[in-house]
Amino acid sequence: VIETHNLCKVYKMGIVEVNALCGVSITVERGEIVSIMGPSGSGKSTLMNLLGCLDRPTSGEYYLDGELVSNLNDDQLAEIRNRKVGFVFQSFNLLPRMTALANVELPLRYAGYRNGRTERARAALEAVGLADRIHHRPTELSGGQQQRVAIARALVNDPAILMADEPTGNLDSKSGKEIMELILKLNQERGTTVIIVTHDPNIAAQTQRVIRLRDGALVEDGV
Amino acid sequence: VIETHNLCKVYKMGIVEVNALCGVSITVERGEIVSIMGPSGSGKSTLMNLLGCLDRPTSGEYYLDGELVSNLNDDQLAEIRNRKVGFVFQSFNLLPRMTALANVELPLRYAGYRNGRTERARAALEAVGLADRIHHRPTELSGGQQQRVAIARALVNDPAILMADEPTGNLDSKSGKEIMELILKLNQERGTTVIIVTHDPNIAAQTQRVIRLRDGALVEDGV
Numbered sequence A, B: 001v002i003e004t005h006n007l008c009k010v011y012k013m014g015i016v017e018v019n020a021l022c023g024v025s026i027t028v029e030r031g032e033i034v035s036i037m038g039p040s041g042s043g044k045s046t047l048m049n050l051l052g053c054l055d056r057p058t059s060g061e062y063y064l065d066g067e068l069v070s071n072l073n074d075d076q077l078a079e080i081r082n083r084k085v086g087f088v089f090q091s092f093n094l095l096p097r098m099t100a101l102a103n104v105e106l107p108l109r110y111a112g113y114r115n116g117r118t119e120r121a122r123a124a125l126e127a128v129g130l131a132d133r134i135h136h137r138p139t140e141l142s143g144g145q146q147q148r149v150a151i152a153r154a155l156v157n158d159p160a161i162l163m164a165d166e167p168t169g170n171l172d173s174k175s176g177k178e179i180m181e182l183i184l185k186l187n188q189e190r191g192t193t194v195i196i197v198t199h200d201p202n203i204a205a206q207t208q209r210v211i212r213l214r215d216g217a218l219v220e221d222g223v
């Protein structure tokens, strides 16, 4: 379902060029659950942003469901993103002036749901253990609670593909375990394709395959 | 050096009251290195904000270096904070329009350094492995790099007390190890008092004592 050929991303800062990603070719089958690991700064979030259609590569091709997406314009990318991908950002990206409930309802609005949004959002927040925090705004939540709101928001639309950038970094081991059980259940019961960036070997051990990056390049791809 | 009696923090949200912290009494000796652990939402960051003089308790007393600080006004709190505490925030709190170098120089300005600020800031960034990223702004840095800038900023002033709220949550195990070595070295060579909130038992194992919270209350305090 995901196929990249020689993906590269170069950030330009004035005359300086940062090669964040170089020649990355990976394939992810429908229904697979894979993890991406690598040192801080090795290009994991950069790769996730390309896979999640949040950014365009500097060179290389990216096929999503057989469709070339690496050269689409912003509107076309946004439309694919909203329809197919649930994305958990490394820094959550919650809207600060909306409650947890309103934040989680947002993708349902964009998807055109007229009824039942509040119930679905509430159920998603319950699934991540935040039933009693739904009316809190992000600044009224702990770090791990904000992370769980971001996870609930990514899942509320039942996406075909879940991409999570370090989803348990702010969670204690018990909460992290509950989140992984939730993700594994979606993968096993609904066939959701899952890509998780993680620094935690315990999380990676629960996925089928580990893709390793170092200095922007692929160094390992296997079980 | 740190002594609290029955510290409580209640957040008021309209008519709802959230008891984030209740009756916490702890003591930290000068030169000790302790960790604080507990489930997501158990009150760790709330406690750290009180200890770091970033907030005032609803009730209870807090003595820092024998001085009652729990009833000081904002200016007095800020003055104590800048002079004695280096604080690493769970969400980094970097200034988005300044470079990493400028962010790390900031505490030196507040402390009144006229010369050598840039060299000290550069050295701090080098110590956390970011020598080649000093002119990047936060949005031009990876999550783990932003975390390390926040750590460098907390250390650049040689504070008597380092308080770090989950300083390795976004770091791979190698970078996390390097940061811990840096912190342990400060503790052993300069007698810096260190309090680390962490979800990582590997980090906690390297401290002298673990303070555990659950639902805002102290449940364990020992080795």
Ligand SMILES: Nc1ncnc2c1ncn2[C@@H]1O[C@H](COP(=O)(O)OP(=O)(O)OP(=O)(O)O)[C@@H](O)[C@H]1O
Residues within 6 Å of the ligand: A133, A136, A139, A140, A141, A142, A143, A144, A145, A170, A171, A172, B011, B012, B013, B018, B019, B020, B038, B039, B040, B041, B042, B043, B044, B045, B046, B047, B090
């Ligand atoms: N401004 C606020 N208003 C209302 N409730 C708040 C506010 N800030 C925090 N809380 C609540 O207080 C409790 C403790 O929050 P705190 O941030 O101290 O938790 P924590 O132990 O640091 O959690 P984590 O490990 O997830 O970072 C949480 O349940 C949170 O929802």
Ligand SMILES: Nc1ncnc2c1ncn2[C@@H]1O[C@H](COP(=O)(O)OP(=O)(O)OP(=O)(O)O)[C@@H](O)[C@H]1O
Residues within 6 Å of the ligand: A011, A012, A013, A018, A019, A020, A038, A039, A040, A041, A042, A043, A044, A045, A046, A047, A090, B133, B136, B139, B140, B141, B142, B143, B144, B145, B170, B171, B172
């Ligand atoms: N907008 C940008 N401009 C310039 N350089 C950037 C920009 N964004 C990221 N970088 C650089 O690209 C490299 C890869 O960044 P990326 O965020 O993908 O790393 P990462 O693997 O996710 O790291 P972490 O584990 O710390 O989150 C880093 O060295 C970073 O400094």
Ligand SMILES: [Mg+2]
Residues within 6 Å of the ligand: A044, A045, A046, A090, A165, B142, B143, B144
């Ligand atoms: Mg990242």
Ligand SMILES: [Mg+2]
Residues within 6 Å of the ligand: A142, A143, A144, B044, B045, B046, B090, B165
């Ligand atoms: Mg916290």
